[in-house]
Structures are given as C-alpha cells and as structure tokens.
Amino acid sequence: MSTVTANIETHPLDTYLRVDRLPHIWCPGCGLGTALSCFIRGLLKSGLDLDKVAVVSGIGCAGRVAGYIKLDSFHTTHGRAIPFATGLKLANPELEVVVFSGDGDLAAIGGNHLIHAGRRNLDMTVICVNNFNYGMTGGQLGPTTPLGARTTTSRLGNIENPFNISYLAAASGAVYVARWTTAQVRELERAITEALLKKGFSFVEVISPCPIYYGRMNRQSTGLEQMRYYRNSIVRHGTDPSEVGIDLDGQIIVGKFVDIDRPYLPRPPDGDDGSTT
C-alpha cells in the first residue's frame, strides 16, 4: 500500500466519522463535506462531552450527516428533525442536541417546527445547510430558491419570493443567528462553536454549493465557480436580518446577525433562565 493511500485513510477527523460508511453520497463540488468538517471542528473546540452530544437530521442531502458522524445520531422523517430533537432535549436535558439538515427540510416541510422551536427558545443548535434547491430529488424549486433562479420545476425562472431563513429564525425568536458560506470555514467553525455553547435556540445558516443541480441551471456549473461567488460575500456582523435576503446574482451578506439572551427551554433547575447576561 502506498504512503499516499495511508495518508488519505488517516484523515484527522476520522475518529469522529463512521469511516466504514465512506465514501459518502454527496456530489463532486458539494459543500456538505466542508459543512460537516466545520461542524466537527467547531464541536471539538466547544469542549462538550461527545458522549452527550446527539445529532438529529431530517431527509435530504444534508440529512445524511447524521449517518456519517460518529455520535448518537438520528436520521428521522422529512421535516421532523426539530420536533424529534425537542423531545430528546426536554426528556434528557443533559444532552447537547444539534439538528443538522437542509433548507427544504427545515424551512418548507418542517417550517412550522422551525418557527415554534424558535418561539420556545428551545436550547438546541440548528445547522441549516442552504443550497437553494432540493438536491436529493434532483434539483427542484425550494423555499430558498432566489427569484428568477432556474430549477427543474422552474425552468423559466422562479416566480415565488424565497424565505430569508436567517430572518425567519430571528423573527421566530432565535437568540443566536449567523450565516456563513462554505468558503469561510474559519468563521463558520467559530459560529458553530458559539452556537453550541449558546443557551437557547441557535441557528447557523450555511450557504453551500450544489453545482450539479442548482449551479448547473444558474450559470455556476462547477463547485469552484460557486465558491468564487461565495468568496465575494460581504461580512457585515450585526446586520438587521431583515436586510440579508439573497438575490440570484447579488452579493451575499454573511456574519453574526443575532446574539441575545432570553429565557429558554428546558428551564435550568437552578432558576437561571438565561434572561440576563
């Protein structure tokens, strides 16, 4: 066996992956591998006890993360990752519960659960990978598809207004909201660590390339082209989330938009509800 192969087999994050399930199912140029490694690095930096971290995913490309990460992990039904995670956290509050799923899963079929978990300020971290379309089923229009974007179900261009999901999360009551693209891995890792350590409902939107389906239909047919576009994002911490909507070709605003404190569920036994900093 060559040295090169041996090096590939001992990736530094292998300890935290179910390596017997690799190779993964994601397409060339997909951002989910980057999002997953940022999540693992951010998790390691948080110092949390990994035996007490549970990952819950819904259905879709991002939903497969639960299957690759070597933690207690639950691949549930389409849209229901958040309510499943709600039960898990409330029944067993010592767990740090992370929902890792996609924009279609969390903002369309699971949209009602997203806003209600935000309203409750449920102490969990949601990592929402936004690739602007339904990738698993072959690139259909989703709740985040920008106006004018072409997909396999909007071949002449999308005529529906998309959700600005960072704004949606903030409006619902999230106490931590950040958005980064997979071109900003250090910032994304840091945001994930902050979100994990934050008490209450934390939401990290990860803008991720989908060159095979979304990119191909929208003049960004390689992962590299999409990453170049994402590198051109504007970092603007503290921007009002209502102003960070994403246009088809416009610059994407990234940064930490919300970092506040208010009472959360489950209420801690010592009576400190997180309402004061």
Next chain:
Amino acid sequence: MSSRGHLEGKLFLSGDEASAEGAISAGCRFFAGYPITPATEIAERMSDRLPEVGGTYIQMEDELASMAAILGASCGGVKAMTATSGPGFSLMMENIGLGVMLETPCVVVNIQRAGPSTGLPTLTGQGDMMQARWGSHGCYSIIALAPNSPQDVYDLTIKAFNLSERYRVPVLVMSEAAIGHMYEKVVIPPVSEIETVDRRKPSVSPDEYLPFEPDADLIPPMANAGDGYRFHVTGLTHDERGYPAMNAEAQDKLIRRLVDKIEKNSNDIIELEEDGIDDAEVVVCSYGVSARVSVIAVERARSEGIRAGMIRLITVWPFPEDRIREIARQVKAFVVPEINYGQMVLEVERCAGNVAKTILVPHMGGTVHNPETILDAIKQAVK
C-alpha cells in the same frame, strides 16, 4: 399545587383522566400533545400531573410534532406518550412508521370520534381500527389495545407501556369518546403492586454494540442517547449496525423481523375476555364500548334460551386469529357489532372463513348501539 405523586386508592375518573394516571403508573415521564376533542383532557391532566412526578409536558405545534417529540424523548431514555383523536391520528401516521422502523417504545392513545375528516368531534366512533393496523405506509406489525371502561383504560395504558418497552414498538390504545368521557370508579393500586417493564439494555461494550442486532426473541437491546454508545439509527432500511442498506435482501431481513417479532410473540401479547363460549352456538365478537353494549344483548339472548357467548378483543392488533378459528369450528355464527361500517369484522370473517357465518352490526357513529339491534342479529344468526 402540592406534589401528589402516585395517586393510590379509589378515584372517580373519566377514561381520559384514567389514561393519564395509567401512564404515570407505568413510568411515563414525557408527554407531547396537541389539543383535540375528545382527547384534550388527557393532555390537561398530564400537564398537571407530570410536573408532580418529575416529568415533562410539552404542548407541540401539531400532531406531526407531538409524535416526533415522543420518539425523541423515548430515544433519550424516558417513557413517553401522546394522545389524540382521528384527525390528529392521521397526522401521526408518518412518525408512527418511524417509531416502527427505529423500534422506539412509546404509547399513542386515540380517543376515537366519528369521521371521516372533522366528522363528529364530540361524539363517539370506532372508525380508526384499520388505520391503527395499516395507517402508516409500508409493511409492518403493531400492537393495539381497546379498553371498555375508565378502569380498563388505566390498566391497559400500563399494559401498553409494558408491551412497547418489551417489544420496542409503538403501542396504540384505541379508545373512544364514549369511554374517554365516561366517569366511573377507578382503583389505583399501590406502586409496589404495579408491574412495569423496562426496555432491555445492551450487555456489550459500545465498540461491540449493534443497535439492531436482535436477541433470540427477535428484539434488539436498546441503548439510550447519552449512554456513550454513539449509535446511529435511520428510517431508511438498515442493517444490524443501523446503517442504510439499499437492497432487497436487507429489506427482506428487516421487515420480516419487524413483523415476526410481533406476530410470533402474539400468544404473549394477546389478551381476550370470554364468556359463555363453551356451549355457544353464536358468539358476539366486539371491543371497546361496543363490547359493553354487546354484553346486554348476550344476556338477553341467554334469557330467551339462545346459546350465545361473548368474546371481547382487549388486544385488537395483532388479531387473535387462532382463537377465532378455533371458536369458528364450534359455532354457527359470529356477530360483530362495531361503530363503523365494518372493519374488525373483516378479520373475523377472514378467520371464520366458510366454517361459521359472520354478521356485521354496523353503526356509523355518534352514539352507541341499541342492544336490541345486536339481539336481532343474534336471533338472525341462529335461525
């Protein structure tokens, strides 16, 4: 409110309230639900009672979420329940399937009302019996119980938890408005006299643990989240490791086991109540509130010299095929009263075959049968 803990003694409770107390006696410490007539009182009582026993109540945004939440809670190691009625039961179906696939113990109470759709929200029905068996997509087996009084609701809710923990499957308590809103005496025994069952834990180290490797009884030991096993489970067809396996062989192996773990243990699961079967020429087969009404008809038939017997399905799923086949060989006919246009009767008919007649006494819902209509059917059966 003072902390009452376990309520022992004679209580005057509705079926809904008895369901909540049965859950607490069984060790349920998590309830997620959404208000719906005629099951709302279960949620109300759980919201009062669970904090008194160190449990958690959460009102979810809908029944999809309620069902998902109890699965999550159970995976976190806590016995969990939800309660609903027809429309909510329909919304729970997808995640009941997830519970079957993940083999997650939990209890779903359906206080049935007459449907379809919004139907008669405040009035009784038994129209969800086949939905209980087949409502989620795909092929699976499930356990469902049908209580006929508030006391029975209490007892069967405990039994439902025990079966769910034993067989790692969602167990359905199929009650109805007529029982849920009925007030009667309910005797709650001391804690020491209540038998409870807890899921079998893994006996191997985390490195050796395979979440879906069954023991000889076809049931895999279950680790809870946070126990250090770092296991993975998925609603996809999976192998013993819990890893997706997208092929016909894995599907065959998994689905056979999910069905067989219930069907091959059906003798241990099934509970029936029988009266006057030995010399019977006609047997009324019923369940829930309809079984209570049937008893009156059977007694009248006996007083008129008709050799009538009664079998009450306490367990409706898995269906007691063997016993119905056995009885079919000695009787002329089965009479099946139910508050629908013929659901469980299809099972009775399947088992009775051409050996004994099967006569449906349907009722479309809104109230219970008049015993006279059942008596008429008994008379017709022996003609």
